[in-house]
Amino acid sequence: MSPVTEPSVLPAADFRVTRSQRNVAWTGAVALIVVIVLAMFPYIVYSGTTTILVQAFIVLTLASMWNLLAGYAGLVSVGQQAFVGLGAYFVLILAIHGSSPFLALPVAAIGCGLASLPLWWLVSRLRSGYFAIATWVLAATVMLIIEKFSSIGGGTGMPLPGLAGLTPALLTAYTYWAGLAVTVVALVAIYLVLRSRLGLVLTAIRDDEVAARSSGARVDLARLLVFVVAGAGCGAAGGLLAISQLQVQPSAVFSIQWTAEMAFATIIGGLGTIEGPIIGTAVYMVLQQTLASYNAWYLIILGLVAIIVALFARRGLWGLVDARLGVRLFPVGYWLRRNGDRSRGGLLGRLR
Amino acid sequence: MTAPANGEESAAGTPLVELRDLVVHHGQLQALDSISLRVMPGEVYAIIGANGAGKSTLLRTIAGLHRPTSGTIRFDGKDVTGLRPERRARQGIVMVPEGRRLFGSLSVMENLQVGATYSRPGPWTIDRVFELFSWMHDRRGQPTSQLSGGEQQTVALGRALVANPRVLLLDELSLGLAPVVVQRIYGMLPQIMASGLTVLLVEQDVSQALRVASHIHCLLEGRTTLEGRPAEVTAERVEAAYFGLAGAGVGGQPGEGSES
Amino acid sequence: MAWVNAIIQGILTGGLYALFACGLSLLFGVMKVVNLAHGDLAVVAGYVAIGIITVTHIPVLWSFVVVVPVMAVVGYVVQRTMIQGALDRSVLTTLMVTFGLSVVIENGLLQFFTANSRGLGTGLALVTDSFTIGSQIQIAYLLVVIFAVAVVVLLGLQYFLSASKYGRLIRAVADDKEAAQLSGADHRHVFGIAAAVAFGTVALGGIAYGMYSQLDPTTGTDTILLFAFAAVVIGGLGSLWGTLVGGIALGVAQQIGAQINISDEVLAGYLVFLVILVLRPQGLTARRAQS
Numbered sequence: 097m098s099p100v101t102e103p104s105v106l107p108a109a110d111f112r113v114t115r116s117q118r119n120v121a122w123t124g125a126v127a128l129i130v131v132i133v134l135a136m137f138p139y140i141v142y143s144g145t146t147t148i149l150v151q152a153f154i155v156l157t158l159a160s161m162w163n164l165l166a167g168y169a170g171l172v173s174v175g176q177q178a179f180v181g182l183g184a185y186f187v188l189i190l191a192i193h194g195s196s197p198f199l200a201l202p203v204a205a206i207g208c209g210l211a212s213l214p215l216w217w218l219v220s221r222l223r224s225g226y227f228a229i230a231t232w233v234l235a236a237t238v239m240l241i242i243e244k245f246s247s248i249g250g251g252t253g254m255p256l257p258g259l260a261g262l263t264p265a266l267l268t269a270y271t272y273w274a275g276l277a278v279t280v281v282a283l284v285a286i287y288l289v290l291r292s293r294l295g296l297v298l299t300a301i302r303d304d305e306v307a308a309r310s311s312g313a314r315v316d317l318a319r320l321l322v323f324v325v326a327g328a329g330c331g332a333a334g335g336l337l338a339i340s341q342l343q344v345q346p347s348a349v350f351s352i353q354w355t356a357e358m359a360f361a362t363i364i365g366g367l368g369t370i371e372g373p374i375i376g377t378a379v380y381m382v383l384q385q386t387l388a389s390y391n392a393w394y395l396i397i398l399g400l401v402a403i404i405v406a407l408f409a410r411r412g413l414w415g416l417v418d419a420r421l422g423v424r425l426f427p428v429g430y431w432l433r434r435n436g437d438r439s440r441g442g443l444l445g446r447l448r
Numbered sequence: 449m450t451a452p453a454n455g456e457e458s459a460a461g462t463p464l465v466e467l468r469d470l471v472v473h474h475g476q477l478q479a480l481d482s483i484s485l486r487v488m489p490g491e492v493y494a495i496i497g498a499n500g501a502g503k504s505t506l507l508r509t510i511a512g513l514h515r516p517t518s519g520t521i522r523f524d525g526k527d528v529t530g531l532r533p534e535r536r537a538r539q540g541i542v543m544v545p546e547g548r549r550l551f552g553s554l555s556v557m558e559n560l561q562v563g564a565t566y567s568r569p570g571p572w573t574i575d576r577v578f579e580l581f582s583w584m585h586d587r588r589g590q591p592t593s594q595l596s597g598g599e600q601q602t603v604a605l606g607r608a609l610v611a612n613p614r615v616l617l618l619d620e621l622s623l624g625l626a627p628v629v630v631q632r633i634y635g636m637l638p639q640i641m642a643s644g645l646t647v648l649l650v651e652q653d654v655s656q657a658l659r660v661a662s663h664i665h666c667l668l669e670g671r672t673t674l675e676g677r678p679a680e681v682t683a684e685r686v687e688a689a690y691f692g693l694a695g696a697g698v699g700g701q702p703g704e705g706s707e708s
Numbered sequence: 709m710a711w712v713n714a715i716i717q718g719i720l721t722g723g724l725y726a727l728f729a730c731g732l733s734l735l736f737g738v739m740k741v742v743n744l745a746h747g748d749l750a751v752v753a754g755y756v757a758i759g760i761i762t763v764t765h766i767p768v769l770w771s772f773v774v775v776v777p778v779m780a781v782v783g784y785v786v787q788r789t790m791i792q793g794a795l796d797r798s799v800l801t802t803l804m805v806t807f808g809l810s811v812v813i814e815n816g817l818l819q820f821f822t823a824n825s826r827g828l829g830t831g832l833a834l835v836t837d838s839f840t841i842g843s844q845i846q847i848a849y850l851l852v853v854i855f856a857v858a859v860v861v862l863l864g865l866q867y868f869l870s871a872s873k874y875g876r877l878i879r880a881v882a883d884d885k886e887a888a889q890l891s892g893a894d895h896r897h898v899f900g901i902a903a904a905v906a907f908g909t910v911a912l913g914g915i916a917y918g919m920y921s922q923l924d925p926t927t928g929t930d931t932i933l934l935f936a937f938a939a940v941v942i943g944g945l946g947s948l949w950g951t952l953v954g955g956i957a958l959g960v961a962q963q964i965g966a967q968i969n970i971s972d973e974v975l976a977g978y979l980v981f982l983v984i985l986v987l988r989p990q991g992l993t994a995r996r997a998q999s
Contacts, residue, residue, distance in 0.1 A: 166800065166804070170800060172800055172803045172804065172807075174744070174807060218982065218985070218986055219985075222985065224741070224742075224799045224800070224803060225736070225741055225742025225744075225799075225803060226742070226941075226985070228742065228744065228803055228807075229742065229744075229933070229934070229937050230982070230985055232929070232934075233934060233978050233981055233982060234982070236930075236934075236978060237975065237978045237979065237982065240974065240975045240978070241975070352811075352929065356807075356811040359804065359807065359808075360808065360811075363804055363808075392815035392816070392818045392819040393815075393819060395811060395812075395815045396812050396815045396816055396819065399808045399809075399811045399812035399815070400808075400812055402804070402808045403790070403805050403808040403809065403812070406794065406797075406801050406804050406805050406808065407790070407793045407794060407797070407801070407805065410797060410801070511890060512889075513886060513889070513890075532889075532894070533886075533889040533890060534889045534890075534891075534892050534893055534894045534895075537889070537890055537891060537892040538892045542890065542891075543890050545886070545887060545890060549884050549886070549887040549890075550884075550887070551879065551880045551883040551884060551887065551888075552883050552884075553879055553882075553883050554876065554879060554880060554883065558876055558879075558880075561873075561876060562876055562877065562880045562888070562891050562893070563891050565873060565876075565877065565891065565892060565893065566891065566892030566893065567892075607891065608890075608891075611891065611892060
């Protein structure tokens with residue numbers, strides 16, 4: 097008896113690797129329709145609603161960025177509020193010098209992206225817990241340094257100039273559209289990053305960093321890219337925050353609440369999926385609106401739910417949906433199909 | 449071969465360790481495919497095989513560090529498949545892990561003390577270990593990093609012994625040690641086992657295994673290729689089973705001739 | 709002379725920081741994860757002490773006797789339930805869960821006690837009085853006592869770790885969790901013991917801080933966690949007495965910063981911390997000398 101049996105080998109030529117499921121065209125069309133409908137909101141809904149949506153846009157952008165950091169690059173940052181604040185101050189400084197705050201938004205994003213480079217140099221070699229605390233210290237340090245400059249409001253902050261010429265209705269509408277634009281750009285950027293080759297590296301890191309490194313993947317470059325994108329994204333959100341608040345106060349824009357909100361929203365919605373932050377933001381907004389009058393309660397409940405989800409439902413709410421239906425709205429994965437196989441499941445299922 | 453070597457004679461009583469159709473995976477990779485074996489009290493049961501054959505995985509699964517996908521592990525008749533490793537250790541399944549794995553920041557004495565923390569009642573004490581390895585007492589306060597490989601191996605052995613195990617699992621004792629040292633350590637096995645121990649060992653060095661074992665079990669790519677007493681198997685058959693050559697003609701298939 | 713005063717002050721506050729840090733160092737050494745809620749636990753202990761004193765009117769110093777053991781027990785329970793569950797999943801999950809815990813605690817305190825800061829034992833002579841050396845050096849009694857307590861606690865911890873059964877087990881599990889399991893040790897129980905010690909010592913520090921300064925809901929992360937972590941990093945991970953060294957270094961740096969510009973005290977501490985992190989990027993290799 098030959099103790100060694102040959103496993104059956106299937107010829108590689110029988111297979112091909114495809115990028116998307118059939119429903120990607122549907123998703124793209126639906127997304128476009130959603131964006132167009134949203135863009136029309138200022139014409140059709142009350143300003144109260146658009147103001148709330150601006151808040152949602154901010155949280156969604158932030159949550160998506162945190163998801164990119166923690167869910168894909170394995171970087172648990174507790175200091176993203178540094179970029180939120182920096183973004184707000186970029187807009188403020190430009191507005192003080194005569195620019196329109198809206199036009200300052202992209203500049204703020206780019207500025208924060210650049211600012212993230214020296215900060216990355218400081219923290220890049222740190223592991224998990226050290227990285228987390230270091231980011232927090234960085235944020236606190238940045239805030240303390242900025243507070244020293246009285247020309248931009250010092251410790252108490254100052255109102256945002258450059259918006260006086262607009263009527264309230266127009267201001268609200270412009271703010272809303274700016275928020276929508278920021279969110280769409282952020283989500284598209286993340287989608288493109290994850291769909292790119294570097295995105296595959298990120299997914300590998302997400303699943304097993306040691307394996308990813310040993311396979312020679314450009315892990316460090318991927319993490320750097322993620323940190324920069326997240327910095328830019330949070331900066332844009334921060335600029336948006338400044339515009340929506342009409343003032344910039346250090347304790348408000350550098351508050352750790354922002355990290356708490358973006359982290360909880362992401363965890364609840366589903367870490368490591370693009371759809372997760374969307375769901376998480378929705379949950380967050382619902383909680384915040386219903387408990388708005390109870391100050392800290394919504395954060396307490398949000399935090400508790402996030403803890404429970406992190407412990408028991410690792411992939412968050414979206415993970416539960418995804419597991420049942422096998423649906424992905426944003427097709428960034430790969431499918432292995434046998435040639436001629438038109439079914440949804442593919443041969444070996446999804447390689448996520 | 450006729451007589452299956454698994455000791456199915458009911459007169460000998462229950463096997464101390466019994467595996468039935470054990471299947472173990474590392475993630476998606478199958479490491480062990482339906483392994484069955486029986487270790488009777490007092491035996492020296494050696495598991496041999498090439499690198500990657502699954503030997504250490506098997507031992508680790510018996511120790512409880514690895515969950516099998518399916519199959520059962522019985523210890524003195526009781527099903528222990530679901531027990532955590534520390535529970536198994538307290539019940540008497542004690543492993544000397546591959547690579548010694550001493551507690552680096554603890555001294556020799558402290559390593560032994562940790563081993564004795566959850567010991568079963570029995571003849572083995574730290575003092576008795578000191579008697580067995582004469583150099584140890586004088587250097588008991590030293591950090592283990594200052595010891596030679598052979599000395600570390602004996603400390604690891606001592607750490608397991610003071611727990612008063614019923615079955616001692618030895619994982620690759622010879623790894624990284626000079627042959628002379630290895631022989632000396634294995635030479636102490638009879639003395640160690642005189643207190644009523646059973647030994648289940650994994651060994652890369654086939655000749656060494658054949659010298660000490662009362663029973664041989666060869667693995668290849670996670671499957672059993674040979675089983676029997678050393679006296680009953682020829683060198684050629686062992687070689688064939690080890691390397692997976694055709695015509696090995698395995699004898700004493702697991703479970704054959706015994707009531708499963 | 710003001711400088712000498714400041715430096716002495718800095719050295720003594722190092723004792724307080726060591727109290728914050730030793731638990732964090734222990735937990736990190738055993739479980740390899742940072743508990744981001746570590747500082748908030750100190751604040752909780754302080755608030756509980758304040759609450760108990762307000763309700764029962766027991767002497768301030770008795771609050772230690774009541775609160776510290778309770779917090780130790782709480783530590784064991786929280787470790788075995790929440791943190792162990794997170795550890796079983798991943799380091800990332802543990803960070804997220806402890807961060808969540810931190811935010812929940814802080815906002816809970818905020819909700820129930822408002823943002824106002826509170827203190828302990830303000831009426832005690834121990835807390836308010838100081839003694840003078842020469843003509844220019846003034847040292848608060850409280851600081852000296854806290855420093856002494858810190859030294860005693862560290863000595864106790866050292867004895868516990870080096871000579872007791874659980875101390876050995878903690879060090880063994882920290883060295884090699886699997887090998888410890890093979891020796892019959894349930895690592896979850898050992899983690900629980902370590903957490904009990906950590907929660908207990910940080911509770912001690914929290915109440916002491918409430919007497920030395922004021923507590924508010926955000927003190928946990930703003931001050932205590934950061935100082936604890938900085939002291940551990942500066943002094944060397946894996947070294948118990950290193951937490952004292954690190955605490956002293958931090959305290960002195962802060963006082964020097966305050967001498968330069970009173971509002972820079974906190975910033976000085978942060979900058980020192982960042983410098984150390986950059987110079988020792990891996991957060992230090994675990995030293996095997998003492999646990």
